[in-house]
Amino acid sequence: MLIDDTDRRILRVLQKQGRISNADLAEAIHLSPSACHRRVQRLEESGVIRDYVALLNPKILQVPTTVFVEITLQAQADEVLDAFEKAVSRVPAVLECHLMAGTADYILKVVAEDTEDFARIHRQFLARLPGVAQMQSSFALRTVFKTTALPM
Secondary structure, eight states, X not given: OOOOHHXXXXXXXXXXOXXXXXXXXXXXXXXXXXXXXXXXXXHHHTTSSOOOOOOOXXXXXXXXXXXXXXXXXXXXXXXXXXXXXXXXXXXXXXXXXXXXXXXXXXXXXXXXXXXXXXHHHHHHTGGGOTTEEEEEEEEXXXXXXXXXXXXX
């Protein structure tokens, strides 16, 4: 699918204001409401727009601690990778899991209430993940910058 400049303007706005009305979006990008609606529908149907979500405040929801966990597996066989990925996807506190090139096989982004809560998550879930040879956790001291918006 070809994405033109008008589509990029739509996507820039929607990434920051997902609940904007079609009329306001059309006005913001200087397009008629009907043309804007057709374009948004096309972007949704093609999969460019995957979902609409609410971004929640982790501090208010009492999970302000972010921990990055590097995991090295015992082996690189497909069945080991598949078993790990299936199991880690069921851990509620894991927000992201990335297969890596480099020293670690995976990096996880985990949220917790505090260090004690992370110790519980580690004991209850992470330490029980299949195929893990080594695990190293790094606590974020402060989030300097965070966005979900892709560059357009």
